[in-house]
């Protein structure tokens with residue numbers, strides 16, 4: 001008798017393919033105690049049929065009981081009869097119990113797999129099984145790796161199927177699919193070939209029949225084995241990283257949460273973790289607060305990670321299932337949908353903000369100032385322009401960098417329309433207006449020249465002295481020119497009121513003002529401002545050119561300082 005690959009084997013001994021499947025099953029159940037029940041999930045296809053036959057042979061010799069489960073998905077009128085035929089085969093193999101499970105599902109590979117798995121696990125539990133054997137082969141593993149690689153997956157996902165996963169065991173994971181078919185043939189078992197396995201509508205069928213053969217043809221044989229090997233290596237790596245992330249998660253969440261359904265993490269501690277652990281900790285926290293595992297994508301976690309590694313005053317990050325993550329000072333707060341702790345305030349997007357005739361309205365998000373530990377200098381956990389210490393001094397971000405950019409573009413369009421056919425002279429009021437001058441001048445299409453004046457009325461205090469000093473005057477005359485004064489902020493209005501009077505006396509053709517921020521509740525003198533970026537609350541703010549004692553100007557957003565930071569005084 002000739003066996004697979006043309007080898008000869010002795011009459012009376014099993015065909016090599018049969019021997020290989022039996023050996024694989026023997027290894028897979030070696031640890032089970034006598035009397036334990038092993039169930040085989042069998043579709044009637046060659047892999048699971050070979051597995052059922054091998055289990056039927058091995059179980060009694062290991063004093064185990066073996067049964068068979070088959071699932072009817074109800075995809076076509078013949079499916080019930082087919083499932084019954086598989087059950088009949090199981091009985092013929094003397095498997096006991098044998099059950100047909102009905103698990104209707106949508107006609108998609110994923111939906112069928114989920115429904116099948118749920119039905120099988122429920123039955124295995126009900127029957128008190130010690131193991132549920134699945135017929136996945138090395139080829140299934142290779143296909144899974146390729147499919148997941150094409151989606152851009154991490155180590156855990158590329159680790160694909162494990163030989164053991166709770167109740168599930170996959171004895172044939174190291175064997176090729178051909179071998180299972182040979183084992184069926186050698187035992188006189190006629191497998192059912194599921195037509196969906198060849199249906200090019202299904203991605204897996206295309207991988208099986210087109211992609212993998214093409215890869216083997218182009219790159220040489222052994223691709224399936226190589227892909228399965230990669231899965232083994234990545235699974236081991238992922239298991240180690242998951243264990244380390246579990247430790248880090250326990251460490252970082254050891255302190256009390258601010259409320260039920262809320263987890264607070266220290267930016268410092270997260271910043272010290274390598275990215276592979278940080279993202280795993282963040283994912284774990286999101287999942288435990290109720291984010292759907294199926295919907296939670298790497299992009300979500302990266303956005304949360306950027307609150308640590310590239311902090312530039314971003315909005316809270318929405319995650320699936322109503323979970324939100326936000327940074328306040330040196331803490332990341334992740335809140336579940338039903339949290340009772342301090343919820344991330346639902347800051348409105350710029351587009352949602354009411355726009356008055358002149359400016360966008362910005363209000364406090366209504367959050368109390370966070371408590372801060374001393375951030376450590378030199379720590380690279382923030383975006384450019386955001387020294388870590390300064391990041392920890394910010395109480396609330398009122399306007400983000402993106403919102404500023406969007407607003408300046410809109411203001412520039414208005415100015416361009418108003419000054420069509422004319423040449424502008426922009427007068428920047430140093431130093432605070434340096435950022436808005438730079439960005440506005442480059443957003444304008446109107447021909448322009450620039451002049452700067454430096455005045456000061458604040459010094460290192462947080463309220464205006466009312467005494468304005470010219471620190472640097474204009475270099476040229478503005479007589480007859482269309483002048484647009486560019487200011488970062490109008491607070492009391494004292495600086496601008498004084499400046500306008502001063503400039504008007506120099507006889508410009510026209511004199512208008514553009515101020516990126518205005519505090520309507522703080523204005524004490526009447527000043528006429530043609531262009532306003534944002535109306536903000538009257539709290540002292542820093543960032544985007546605005547300083548506290550010359551510091552904080554480089555922050556790309558505008559935010560309030562914590563009371564502690566104000567009391568302590570400016571710091572680099």
Ligand SMILES: O=P(O)(O)OC[C@H]1O[C@H](OP(=O)(O)OP(=O)(O)O)[C@H](O)[C@@H]1O
Pocket residue numbers: 429430431432433455456457458459464487488489490491492493494495496546547
């Ligand atoms: O409306 P007010 O209450 O007068 O405040 C507005 C002025 O205060 C700031 O300048 P500051 O004196 O701080 O100097 P700086 O621009 O160099 O920071 C700001 O740049 C405005 O010019």
Ligand code: HPA
Pocket residue numbers: 458489490491492539540541542546547548
């Ligand atoms: O709120 C402010 N911050 C910084 N500088 C300022 N100058 C006027 N108001 C402010």
